[in-house]
Amino acid sequence: MSQFASPMTILMVEDNALQRRLLEAQLQPLGHHLMVAANGEEALGRLKGSGPRPDMLIMDVVMPSLDGFKTCEAIKSDPALADIPILVLTALSRDAKDRSYAAGADDFIRKPANTLLLQVRVQTHLRIRALSLRTGSLPTARPKVLVASASALVLTQVQNHFGKDQAMYLEAQSESRARAQILAHRPDLLVLDTDLSEGGAQNLVVTLHQSEELKSMPILLLHEPGELETWSRLREPVADALEKPLVATETRRRLALLARLAQLQKLVGQA
Known part of the structure; x- marks a missing residue:
């Protein structure tokens, strides 16, 4: 931590x-x-x-x-x-x-x-x-959200649950594509499914935490029941976690929380 x-x-x-x-x-x-x-x-x-x-x-x-x-x-x-x-x-x-x-x-x-x-x-x-x-109070902002998942259903659900007009979305189905999207577009937060092709979700998190520029990016982990324990070995795991299958109200709540964190971090960094 x-x-x-x-x-x-x-x-x-x-x-x-x-x-x-x-x-x-x-x-x-x-x-x-x-x-x-x-x-x-x-x-x-x-x-x-x-x-x-x-x-x-x-x-x-x-x-x-x-x-x-x-x-x-x-x-x-x-x-x-x-x-x-x-x-x-x-x-x-x-x-x-x-x-x-x-x-x-x-x-x-x-x-x-x-x-x-x-x-x-x-x-x-x-x-x-x-x-x-x-x-203090926050101005209204639309976060840039990268959704990384090998599941087309999850990619769609995240955007529909949070609201397509509430954020700007990027997508990646593999670890390599997620890395490329992060480097090219600098998303405000990452929604990371443990179901990720061509590599592992944990590898991506470790890489992000090793970067001074990227380590503070909030990560919402989407996981299957029982998977969360395997993440406890990481020194800096994630900012939040949500068990699948996704439920719209909870997805929206978790993303709103991390979007607020991301915005606050950006404001403090600019001060």
Whole structure:
């Protein structure tokens, strides 16, 4: 994982002590400061108190006194707190994802969380948080997106899910073609399918991370169930990951997040 200029602060909101220890073990390698709240009321107290304010919350929803949905609504309805990203992490099934987003959550992962997925999502939200504090509001921009996949279906789905008018798209079905597109057109972000002909997706990522000019380009990895573990050996894996088959709402959400990251990085680089 890449290092920040200085560690940021994560508030873990979880009433189960065992789950808190597990979450702490997953997050410690990132090098950020970790705070703990046992329920929603305690979390609100920490946010509104005189102590240091966290840069991000990771929150369960099933908690006594004030559940995660109501806590999320309370935070997002407060203008002083609304910009703090909230990732809901819960084992609750059924409509938990929809309810979390309806309450204002910025992200959602179901327990038990894959460690790599949790880490890259947290890092991406914190990068956006750190850059946003420096740049303020963003002008509207259409990102240049390279979609690299051997699957014609995936190439079409990504563009249709995110919206053909929301970005400028480049395509590549092989590793060599993806390299050529990157060098020729300098895309803002890369959507990389593990199904890539003439070489491997990991080889492409390693090459990009070895380049000072290209290593900060956000990468959304599209993977099959069970494939993500093989990426944990990379020092700098990806900015986000999405399991196939693709679902339009989730594809759109993930791409919008990385498009924002790419735009913020560009603005800071130009400053």
